[in-house]
Amino acid sequence: MSKQELAVPGQDGVDGCCPGLLTAPLGEAQSVELAKVFKALGDPIRLRLLSMIASRAGGEVCVCDLTPAFDLSQPTISHHLKLLRQAGLIDCERRGTWVYYWLLPEMTDRLAGILTRPAGQPLPEPAGTAGDA
């Protein structure tokens, strides 16, 4: 069905080896997979939760320390955390009463990699746009 289907660049582009978003047309399968992760990031509450988890000195955060930062119920916070987890951005473990969350840096590394311009290959400026409005 798709003319792009055979042009899938490195699906396992975890280590920055692979072409990514800026160097070759994405294939359908990879675009569906990546869109899920970006969609999970496409919400202010989830971005704040992710940054709180990722920047935590000890490497993990109790849900009991996340909830007080928001004017939201704990079930709502837990729902947002579930979407981040389903996207492969964080993982968690229950210990006693509370659930503890931590970043899965492989996924953020992967996103950073596919959004990074290849070294020594600045993107060309389109002709005739420098002086245009």
Add this chain to the structure above:
Amino acid sequence: MSKQELAVPGQDGVDGCCPGLLTAPLGEAQSVELAKVFKALGDPIRLRLLSMIASRAGGEVCVCDLTPAFDLSQPTISHHLKLLRQAGLIDCERRGTWVYYWLLPEMTDRLAGILTRPAGQPLPEPAGTAGDA
């Protein structure tokens, strides 16, 4: 209202100088702004369009060269392109019959920067998770 409001790291983090998502809790304003961009990326069609535009050797693409790659009408493609443009990921210019699109690499650079782990600061592994399921 927010306990996070004063902790906004470098809003203009284009050049990788600024803390970003992984090093400090995002402020509300920055999370709202960033979520719009990630939401624009949270769709497979838009990701494919962006990659087709970004990877174009000449630096820009005629909409007439984008539409045939999809089983979608040109108005639908144009709508997706409009959302990418509103997110600051691409820009465009009409020339005669057609509209030409190009990447705004400042925005993808910014996203790559905020998703990149700071040099020399590997994220800590949470204790007790190495052997867990």
